[in-house]
Amino acid sequence: xxxxxxxxxxxxxxxxxxxxxxxxxxxxxxxxxxxxxxxxxxxxxxxxxxxxxxxxxxxxxxxxxxxxxxxxxxxxxxxxxxxxxxxxxxxxxxxxxxxxxxxxxxxxxxxxxxxxxxxxxxxxxxxxxxxxxxxxxxxxxxxxxxxxxxxxxxxxxxxxxxxxxxxxxxxxxxxxxxxxxxxxxxxxxxxxxxxxxxxxxxxxxxxxxxxxxxxxxxxxxxxxxxxxxxxxxxxxxxxxxxxxxxxxxxxxxxxxxxxxxxxxxxxxxxxxxxxxxxxxxxxxxxxx
Numbered sequence: 355x356x357x358x359x360x361x362x363x364x365x366x367x368x369x370x371x372x373x374x375x376x377x378x379x380x381x382x383x384x385x386x387x388x389x390x391x392x393x394x395x396x397x398x399x400x401x402x403x404x405x406x407x408x409x410x411x412x413x414x415x416x417x418x419x420x421x422x423x424x425x426x427x428x429x430x431x432x433x434x435x436x437x438x439x440x441x442x443x444x445x446x447x448x449x450x451x452x453x454x455x456x457x458x459x460x461x462x463x464x465x466x467x468x469x470x471x472x473x474x475x476x477x478x479x480x481x482x483x484x485x486x487x488x489x490x491x492x493x494x495x496x497x498x499x500x501x502x503x504x505x506x507x508x509x510x511x512x513x514x515x516x517x518x519x520x521x522x523x524x525x526x527x528x529x530x531x532x533x534x535x536x537x538x539x540x541x542x543x544x545x546x547x548x549x550x551x552x553x554x555x556x557x558x559x560x561x562x563x564x565x566x567x568x569x570x571x572x573x574x575x576x577x578x579x580x581x582x583x584x585x586x587x588x589x590x591x592x593x594x595x596x597x598x599x600x601x602x603x604x605x606x607x608x609x610x611x612x613x614x615x616x617x618x619x620x621x622x623x624x625x626x627x628x629x630x631x632x633x634x635x636x637x638x639x640x641x642x
Contacts, residue, residue, distance in 0.1 A: 366405070367412045369394050377590045378422035380474050382406050385423070387587035390560045397560040424473030443632045447625045452617035454483045460511050460604045463487060464597060465544075467518030467527055467585060474590045475597060482601050491523075493531050502538035512542035515600045517593065520549040521562070521582035522570035547596045548588050551578045559587040 366389070373388050374380060380388075386395065386402050395401040412418040436442040455461065463485045466472060472488060479486050487501070505512055518524040532544045554561050561581035564571045574582070 363408055363411075366394060367408055367417060370405070370409060371412065371418050374418065374422040378419070379424045379477075380422070380590050381424055381426075381470055381586065382409060383470060383584075383586040384474060384590055385409070387560060387584070388589060391558045391587075391589075426469050426473045440632055443628045447628050450617075450621050450624050451483075452613055452620065454610055454613040454617075457606075457609045457613055458510075458604075459606055459609075460513055461505075461508050462601055462604050463512075463514050464601075465489065465514055465516045465531065467491070467516075467524055471517070471585055471593070475594055478594050478597060482598070484601060489518075489527060489531065492527055493534070498531070498534045499538070502535050502540050505535065505540045505542060506538065512540075513604055514542060514544045515597065516544055516546045517548045517585055517597075518546070519582070519584050520551060520553070520578070521584075522564060522568045522574040524582075524585075525574060525578070526570050545600065547600055548593055549583055549585055551581070553588060554581055554583055557587075557589060557592065559583045 369392070370385055370389060373385065373392075377388070382405065383402075386405050389395040389405065390397045390401075395405060409418060409423060413420050413423070436445065464479060465487045467489050469488045469490055472486065476486075493501075516528055518528055528544070528546060535542070549559075553559060561583055564574060564580060564582055568574075
């Protein structure tokens with residue numbers, strides 16, 4: 355316990371760190387919902403703000419690893435620059451990665467309604483090598499047009515896995531995206547991985563009440579009932595499990611392994627070629 359800290363604060367931090375030790379990385383919002391589910395916090399704005407404050411304290415006094423909590427709400431945009439050519443050479447040696455999906459029988463993508471969960475699944479989607487599209491609400495006409503024309507150039511079955519809120523707007527955003535892409539003559543499958551109505555009871559998720567002012571509320575109630583829930587509420591481990599299972603279910607494993615083997619050979623050749631160039635053009639930055 356930190357000096358002068360309330361017992362309830364210490365217990366909250368210890369519980370949160372215990373969850374993060376298993377399920378990191380997570381956003382503060384995902385962590386909040388997990389703590390609500392285990393009865394440590396109330397599903398209220400005040401407790402959410404309290405958690406944000408205490409986890410800042412926990413990270414600053416080294417009780418929680420900074421890398422365990424991610425924040426994608428304020429992205430940075432920086433140019434790709436290097437101190438010298440040798441630094442660029444080293445970057446080339448490390449950065450090559452083959453498109454494993456080029457030789458796969460299917461094209462697979464993940465679409466997310468919101469950007470907030472991406473930090474918690476990015477390592478997985480990068481491992482799987484799939485395109486992730488974040489909608490941040492309803493897709494613009496420009497975005498729909500871009501997706502449709504990319505899909506029309508593909509000569510293989512297309513599977514899109516979708517993750518989004520279980521609420522009137524979240525369900526409509528999914529349907530709207532599917533229907534508008536299909537209007538361009540695109541044939542593709544779109545499968546929702548999260549969240550489903552049954553997840554609320556199965557995972558003890560804190561339900562939210564439908565806003566009566568939402569024009570989509572009546573249809574949602576008819577189809578799904580009274581409760582809705584945010585995507586962030588689903589345990590991160592379960593979200594990752596569903597994504598991995600869905601994507602790997604579309605894999606030709608033999609073709610995947612062959613692509614990895616070819617990649618190793620190509621990467622070795624790249625490293626050898628760039629290494630020779632760096633030796634011929636030494637600079638102050640050409641250090642191991």
